Amino acid sequence: MAPQTTAFVTEWAAITQRGHNIADDPDARALILRRETRLKGPKARLTNDAALARWGGASGAGVLNFRWTVVQRHLRDLADAV
Secondary structure, eight states, X not given: OOHHHHXXXXXXXXXXXXXXXXXXXXXXXXXXXXXXXXXXXXXOTTTOHHHHHHOOSOSXXXXXXXXXXXXXHHHHHHHHHO
């Protein structure tokens, strides 16, 4: 893992362990803002109104199936072979 990612995760974990509403935590908001700006630069939605306006709001909000149908088929094939 990149050192910057490790630092982000470490700081995020510390913030979440404080036990209060993370959505209203100024440190959490600043951490997210810094990370998005570092990763996306001028395309960061948190600092670019045009990018925010184009965004549909679904970042990773969809169902993750991890090719479950393929896994099910493989498991059925293995079970049939036994």
